[in-house]
Amino acid sequence: MTELCFVSAEGGSAFMEELLEVVADAVRTAGGKARTAIGKYPEAGGDTVYVVVPHEYFVVVPDGDFPTAEQCRRTIGFCVEHPGTATFERNAELLSILGGAVDINTDSTAELRRRGIAVEHFQLGYSPLWDLWGGDLDSPRDLDVTYLGTAERRRSVLLGSYARDLAGLRTRLLTPPHEPMTGARVDFLPGKAKFEHLARSRFLLNLHREQKQTLEWVRTLEAMTNGCVVVSETSADVEPLVPGEHLVLARPEALGSVVAALADEPERERHLRSAAYGFVKSLDMTASARRLIDLAASLGSAPAADIAPARALASSLRNPENALAVDTPSFDARFAGRPGVRRVG
Missing domain, CATH: 3.40.50.2000 (Glycogen Phosphorylase B;)
Incomplete structure (x- = not known):
């Protein structure tokens, strides 16, 4: 069985790390194999497919930890950004080096497809990892x-x-x-x-x-x-x-x-x-999780892409002011x- 390894960048957003943990949990609930990691891609065999949030991971990860072309071929981009934002444009550029992509938004899924990028919609839903309330309508709110x-x-x-x-x-x-x-x-x-x-x-x-x-x-x-x-x-x-x-x-x-x-x-x-x-x-995220599992299993024969442009883009965005910051x-x-x-x- 293909294993999905959800990788967050060290020094990246806690929000993205939390989101990938929720999706990994959904994959396990759907019967798949999933684990999470932080930082450099962990060493793994050919039956492991990585999942990252491209617009953040490839900008934050140090040059020395940038994945190889073969690892990128076995990577699925987990997309969360909407059209009309700079981060969406960055994301669209980086997807060219990856083996596949899913997107949580219908508008960005449609826009990426319009640009000729193969992407599947991932419908987010309920996760017990988010629920600290439990549905008690009489619980106090201060x-x-x-x-x-x-x-x-x-x-x-x-x-x-x-x-x-x-x-x-x-x-x-x-x-x-x-x-x-x-x-x-x-x-x-x-x-x-x-x-x-x-x-x-x-x-x-x-x-x-x-x-x-x-x-x-x-x-x-x-x-x-x-x-x-x-x-x-x-x-x-x-x-x-x-x-x-x-x-x-x-x-x-x-x-x-x-x-x-x-x-x-x-x-x-x-x-x-x-x-x-x-x-x-x-x-229920189960159906989307199963589509993600199937997509991971299909990344076996495509040739590795040239990652040099993506490396150059990521390097250009690493600057002292932080590429993700807004003044x-x-x-x-x-x-x-x-x-x-x-x-x-």
Whole structure:
């Protein structure tokens, strides 16, 4: 049986590491063999296929640990970025050296296929590794509103505009810079700490990054799995979620007032929480995990690609300022002193 080895870059994002662990767990649940590793590709036989998040792994891994052409041929790219972002473009370039690819978003799957890149859609769903809530609708929640998203100018301006609407609500906004977060910090919560935070929060505000218009699926599923009601700016690619039943969509300028209104409708809030959790529990990743297993088993005969261009691209993106960083002040730096905005925790 082909073994899938999910590899995260040492010094890379804890978020990506967590996501690959969830997918590895789904593969094991589907009857496949899977393990996780950090750093350089571990030595393995010809029956092992590697899985990496290309736009991060190949940029963060040192030149000396860059996989060989043969290893790249036995690598599947696990894609998470949307069209309209710089990281999506980087990802699309790097896929040319890999044996295969899957993508968690329907819009990026379609765009990659339009560009002639073979990719399969991987539908994320419920994972017990995310669930620290358990569906208890009567469990206490001591935070009214939270936000978990990297900082950029548009997001920061919008968050600042909600100050008046959020006045009086217990609010915690976490806006780290757009760079790999390797561990807990004041503006970033990894793993269990993040899920515990979502399980004690009533509402999650969600805003898009850069020019993208599609829903942030991982963040949405993590929140719903822990009973946190998602209030997002209008999004494409939400199916099979039903707006108004599983989450609330609104114009970005109106999100503050929408959350404030929902906070005064406990029965509506309770219904959204229950319906969203039931929906997520119904999303089984087994079928997608089996497709990933089948894709891994098929990577046996294709010739190895020339990895020199990918090496050059990755090397050019490694710089002292960090290729994944965005030079944008955080919400806290720009808006912490505004009236009506309070930090909790």
